[in-house]
Amino acid sequence: METRRYGEWIEVRRDGHVAEVVLDRPRAMNALSTELARRLTAACADVAADRSVRAAVLSSTHERAFCVGADLKERDGLSDAEFGRHRTALRGAFTAVLDLPVPAVAAVHGFALGGGFELALSCDVIVADPTAVVGLPEVTVGVIPGGGGTQLLPRRVGAARAAELIFTGRRVPADEARRLGLVDELTEAGGARQAALDLAARIARNSPVGLRAAKRALRTGWGLDLAAGLDVEDAAWRTVAFSPDRAEGVAAFNEKRAPDWPGE
Numbered sequence: 001m002e003t004r005r006y007g008e009w010i011e012v013r014r015d016g017h018v019a020e021v022v023l024d025r026p027r028a029m030n031a032l033s034t035e036l037a038r039r040l041t042a043a044c045a046d047v048a049a050d051r052s053v054r055a056a057v058l059s060s061t062h063e064r065a066f067c068v069g070a071d072l073k074e075r076d077g078l079s080d081a082e083f084g085r086h087r088t089a090l091r092g093a094f095t096a097v098l099d100l101p102v103p104a105v106a107a108v109h110g111f112a113l114g115g116g117f118e119l120a121l122s123c124d125v126i127v128a129d130p131t132a133v134v135g136l137p138e139v140t141v142g143v144i145p146g147g148g149g150t151q152l153l154p155r156r157v158g159a160a161r162a163a164e165l166i167f168t169g170r171r172v173p174a175d176e177a178r179r180l181g182l183v184d185e186l187t188e189a190g191g192a193r194q195a196a197l198d199l200a201a202r203i204a205r206n207s208p209v210g211l212r213a214a215k216r217a218l219r220t221g222w223g224l225d226l227a228a229g230l231d232v233e234d235a236a237w238r239t240v241a242f243s244p245d246r247a248e249g250v251a252a253f254n255e256k257r258a259p260d261w262p263g264e
Contacts, residue, residue: 004046007039012047017054017204018197019047024061031071032115034086037093044096051263054204054211056100057196058123059107066106066132069114072141087146090115094147097122101212103203107196108132108183113171118147120183121156124215127199128183129192130174137169155222157181208263209245213237 002014009025021043023030030036047053060066070090078086097104097119106120108128117134120126128134136145136153144150145166154162157180165172165182178186187195203211217236221229240246244262252259 010039029065030067033071037089055200065110066112067116107193121152132174135171140169207245
């Protein structure tokens, strides 16, 4: 396994074709400070640029929290101008996770609140253990979800359910979160990270060209009318259909062997 640090609070671990981006600010329960956001943005940019990465996992080292959201202690001392720059840094981090070109899996345990839950929502799949508590409580402190929550949550659970959760700001325990579709898989206690890594490894066995094209079609086509969405899908299909990955996939199937993906 290869590891690389991005400042004090972000680490990227590489195991084969899976990149794990780790939030590692334990004393603050991974609160999103300006510095952490900038480092997370840089880490995700490097993962996105690495064509050998086929899947990513977003995880945390903290025992009781995935991420508790924005660093309110830092915000309390900011001028309006500094707060504007802080906002720009945080939005960059959310966008960097959302724009990962490969499938991304969030491994959630403990608190994933506000911006912390928005980081998880920015991934494609959310795996959680029974300690998970998720929610978007921003209206309780005088703001709104600003890391994609008002747009990503209704895409998961529908407009009415998202409205109830955002307007009340309530915290949702793991069992209810699974029933509502706020998380996709519920593991045994302490099992979220390993389950997320196992899922990412399973994903990474597939065509890297196909994975990127499928994610692009899913993300770009969502919300379009059917005809426009099908055009997006067709464009993505064409990038795979005439690639060496497609030729290798067909050959491997006919020869009853595991494919050796060219990745081009």
